[in-house]
Amino acid sequence: MPEPMPLRSEYVKEKLIGQGAMGQVWQGRRGPGGDLVAIKVLRQEYASDRAAVARFVREGMVLTSIDHPHVVPVHDIISGGGMLAIVMALVSGENLRDALARGAFDREKSVTLLGHVAQALAAIHAAGVVHRDVKPENVLVTWRGGAPWGQLTDFGVAHVADGQNITKHETFVGTHAYLAPEVALGRPPTSAVDVYALGVMAYELLAGRRPFTHDTSAALLQAHLNDRPARPPEIDGDHWHVIAACLAKEPDRRPSANDLARLFGGADGLPPDAPPPLPSLPALPQALPTPQALPAPPAGAVAPETLTTSGPTAAIPEAPAEPPPRRRRRWPVVAGLVTALLASTVGGIWYGLPPAEPAAPKPKPTSRFHSIPVTVTSPARGRIKVDFDDASSMSGFQAYRVTSTREIVWLRANQAPPYVERKLNPGAWHCYTVEVLVLNDETPPPAAKPACRMADGRDSTTKP
Incomplete structure (x- = not known):
């Protein structure tokens, strides 16, 4: 092994x-x-x-x-x-x-x-x-x-x-x-x-x-x-x-x-310790009738056209009968010519205008990392305490990402701040950054500088 x-x-x-x-x-x-x-x-x-x-x-x-x-x-x-x-x-x-x-x-x-x-x-x-x-x-x-x-x-x-x-x-x-x-x-x-x-x-x-x-x-x-x-x-x-x-x-x-x-x-x-069932949802949709399942039209009749929808099959209503043609008069013809002339004039003016700018689509929220300032102290030998502001109220907050010299740790809102690391080498420098993973469309701020110190149990908080 x-x-x-x-x-x-x-x-x-x-x-x-x-x-x-x-x-x-x-x-x-x-x-x-x-x-x-x-x-x-x-x-x-x-x-x-x-x-x-x-x-x-x-x-x-x-x-x-x-x-x-x-x-x-x-x-x-x-x-x-x-x-x-x-x-x-x-x-x-x-x-x-x-x-x-x-x-x-x-x-x-x-x-x-x-x-x-x-x-x-x-x-x-x-x-x-x-x-x-x-x-x-x-x-x-x-x-x-x-x-x-x-x-x-x-x-x-x-x-x-x-x-x-x-x-x-x-x-x-x-x-x-x-x-x-x-x-x-x-x-x-x-x-x-x-x-x-x-x-x-x-x-x-x-x-x-x-x-x-x-x-x-x-x-x-x-x-x-x-x-x-x-x-x-x-x-x-x-x-x-x-x-x-x-x-x-x-x-x-x-x-x-x-x-x-x-x-x-x-x-x-379900076992006795299982969580309660989720709320009931609508019943299963019924399958649409296939063409073979539809009743055949009577002999000599014209079958109605059908629409395939998520609901039952429905017939398209017939178009209304056209009214009998009326006796043509001269004034509608003259009115039509005047209307056409006005339409062409207005259309020419509209065509000469610059095209309107299409509305920019609203950006979809994406995963982003927002860097936040940190301070580090060594409350005891072999231990580092990382302090930073509580960012769980940020729009679209998902998690904290704490990056140290040796690893990356993900923390939920109820796990930080502060973050404490133990069993560290007291004679080595340990550097930390903290980022907030958010789901929104806000522009991330500039990256904050890492905070470094030795885990020697002393009060010094900065690297000389």
Whole structure:
């Protein structure tokens, strides 16, 4: 076994337990001899993208506050030194893909597990987070008396890769087999993309295969865009109605994750310590009637033209009959000529005017770092105290970023100020800057100078 590797002052990586396209997963501890955790270290190309890191940290701060029995808890986000890592609870189980491969699921267990995932999605959607990569590999399963207990993990990882994959590797964020049509078209993902992926996963669990099984990525994407799978015999009518709604090509035709939690029976299976259910949402939209289902017009009659809308099919009313032509008079002709002359004169004047400047579009809020002044003191040997003004009331406040000589630390509003570092080398200089991550369109101020001092326990606050 390799020697334990300190990841940050309070985390230690111990052994590699998995790896994939995004990075590596390590078993670690919160300090030597501390609680076991799972640490997912993302590939360096993702961690070096400043905008991607800012987006992920913004969502990560939300995820650390989510407490749900079917969501793997996120303990911390680590960023610094060209590294981005997610510290999560260590779940001793298997992922759903492995459980399916060994035939551990029947119909009843599959429906139970789908209810767990739907509840997890409802929780993160209510917090404003979109998973973007729902698939069996990202569902961890433990067994309680022979019954599956599912927990969703790896939320937000696809958000870090957004832009990286599309521009550098010419592919899409997410897994092709579970990719919603609007994502394939390059549209911004919403919570509906998670519902679509859950629909694909439900089809796979209940039918034993995916709805689209093409060999190439191009053919698979075309199927997501254009094909509507038929109901397989393994899926009963009630569950097929739910799955077909999840696989709707239009995002607004899909149910919410909260709807699915109820439809899969998840609301009755919640444990006593689970959070209360989310407010009820409108019922599932009914499928539009197909042309084959419409009644045929009587013989010799002309069928009315129909409009495809989000509601029921409606006939376009016939145009009113034209009135009989009137006897032409001379004065309307003269009036028309005068009107045309005036119109041409006014039009010429208008044409000669400079074109009006189009209204500038209102900029959308973006993630920005605002630097704020800091002072540092050493209240005790080996300890540095970083003081700065409370900026949590700033418009669009997300988090503080404290950058020191050795690491970067992210703090929520209730964690600062001040910030204290311990177990430092008393004979070395330690420098600090503090930035505020905000989501707004304000211009950031000039960067503040770092504040430096030794952790020697003396009162001096400046570096000579």
